[in-house]
Amino acid sequence: MLIKVKVNMPMHPPNADNKQLAPSKLPAGGGDDGPTPANPRRFTSDDPLVADLANKIEARYPGHVVGVNQKIRDARGRIVTDIDIELQNANIQVKSGEGKGLTRQVIKTQAISDKPIIAFGPNLGRHVQRSVARRGALVTTDENLLLEVIKP
């Protein structure tokens, strides 16, 4: 079961590894006032599910996506893991397949971020879901539920 979590977290600015496109068109008559419902930011990712989900979130809640495929490095600059979609109030780890490897990914993400972690994938296996939930992450295969839960 997924429960709604409202967390007030400090803003995390996008880092240099953030795959993000600037808006291709600015509102007529003005400068860039940031994302708007009529002009949402668009994200790209080698993982099509990540890009698709990030863009749905951004379209629904403009400005809520901090970045996609955020590489997380240790003190020596080595990549420890990455966060598929970072939001203002949560981190989402996405899997298009059955989700094996998610448990490890969740544990690594929990070690480097205080934001709640949500594991999402339309095809997640039962054992994966159970293993991830046991580690304290939220997990769902329901995209609509996810979009509700992450509401700012």
Add this chain to the structure above:
Amino acid sequence: MQNIIIITPPHITLNYFAEKLEPYYDVEIVSDDRIVIDDGGMYAAINLDDYITEEYDEAEFNLISGVIKQPTFFLIEFSHFELLKKIIPFCVNHPGFLIDNDHGDIFSGQAFLLKLNQNPRWDWRIACRPPGEQMRIKSKNG
């Protein structure tokens, strides 16, 4: 992050993969359970993953154990599919290895490479085993 799983006999360690990849890629041994392969902005990591056994159901695990006694699981994470396809031939060209693409199929390493060679544009991420369908191990001979 995207990933696949390589399943090996117990004597295989991360050093096996590091040695296979080092002549061709920038490989860093990050820790006892992780190596990272850097390829100009794309990266992959091979992790010795002890948590994966919790993520298989019993039938799947028994299927694997029927082929490899005391299997060891390596999780290959990758930022770009293109990089995975480049490094995977170095990693799974071994008669005793299995590869789980996490989309419903487990192949012998050589069957996987044969399929990839026959269709270099093969993208298993766009299909997933239908719910209820049993997993089976695909060998070179079908």
